[in-house]
Amino acid sequence: MSLLSSFSKKPKLTAAHKHTAQARKSEGGAADALYSAAYSGYADVLLDDPMRAEALYSWGFALLHQAKSKSTDEAVKIYQDAISKFTFCMLINPDYLGSAINMGVAYMDMARLLAVTPDNELYDHAQKHFENANRIQKGTASYNLACICALRGDQDGCLKALQYAQERGSLPDDQDILDDADLDNVKTQQWFIDYVATLEKKPEPVAEAAAPAEEASETPAEPTEETETAKE
Known part of the structure; x- marks a missing residue:
C-alpha cells in the first residue's frame, strides 16, 4: 500500500x-x-492491498495442506484457521480465485473428515464458495460442484456441472474422475458410463507438415503460468 x-x-x-x-x-x-x-x-x-491478499492466501493454502496430516480435532481447528485466512484475503480482493476455490475445498475436507451427511451445512458452505469461484472465472469449480451434486443425489445437476467443466477446460483426467469417491453415487448410472465413454474417445491428433529447417524458430516457448486446481 x-x-x-x-x-x-x-x-x-x-x-x-x-x-x-x-x-x-x-x-x-x-x-x-x-x-x-x-x-x-x-x-x-x-480493500486493494495485493501483497497482503497474497500473503493471506498463501498462509491459508499452507494451513489447508497441514490440516490433511492431522487428527480430527486438530485438523478441524486448522481448517477453520485456513478458512479465516481465505476470508480475510477476499475482503481485500473479492475476486481472489484461489481463496474462493480453497475455502470450498476446506469445507469439503472438513465434511469428509467429520463424516457428515450430504445435506450438512458444511457442504452448503462449500457449494457457496465454489459457485463464487465460478462467478470469478467460469467453470473453474464446476467439477467440485458436480461432486456435491453426486453426493446429494442430484444426477441432472451432476451431469450439467461435468459438461460445463469439460467445456471450460477444467475437467480432471478420466482416471481421476473414475477414482473419485465423491462420485460413487453416480458411477453405476448409465448416463455416467456413457459420459465417461465420450471422454475416452479422444480425437486423433492432426499431423502438421514439418517446417523447413531454415524457418524453424530457435527461441524456446515461454513458460505458462501455473493454474489453480479446484479439486485436490
Whole structure:
C-alpha cells in the first residue's frame, strides 16, 4: 500500500473505530447497524492491498495442506484457521480465485473428515464458495460442484456441472474422475458410463507438415503460468 493510499484510508479507519465505540454503547438494532457500518469501513480499508491478499492466501493454502496430516480435532481447528485466512484475503480482493476455490475445498475436507451427511451445512458452505469461484472465472469449480451434486443425489445437476467443466477446460483426467469417491453415487448410472465413454474417445491428433529447417524458430516457448486446481 502506498503512502498516499495510507493517508487516504486513515479517515475511513477512524470512522470505523467511532462506529465500533458507539455500537458498544448501543443496544439491539441500533448496535447492529453501527457494527455493520464499522465492518464495512474496516473492509474498505483492507480493500486493494495485493501483497497482503497474497500473503493471506498463501498462509491459508499452507494451513489447508497441514490440516490433511492431522487428527480430527486438530485438523478441524486448522481448517477453520485456513478458512479465516481465505476470508480475510477476499475482503481485500473479492475476486481472489484461489481463496474462493480453497475455502470450498476446506469445507469439503472438513465434511469428509467429520463424516457428515450430504445435506450438512458444511457442504452448503462449500457449494457457496465454489459457485463464487465460478462467478470469478467460469467453470473453474464446476467439477467440485458436480461432486456435491453426486453426493446429494442430484444426477441432472451432476451431469450439467461435468459438461460445463469439460467445456471450460477444467475437467480432471478420466482416471481421476473414475477414482473419485465423491462420485460413487453416480458411477453405476448409465448416463455416467456413457459420459465417461465420450471422454475416452479422444480425437486423433492432426499431423502438421514439418517446417523447413531454415524457418524453424530457435527461441524456446515461454513458460505458462501455473493454474489453480479446484479439486485436490
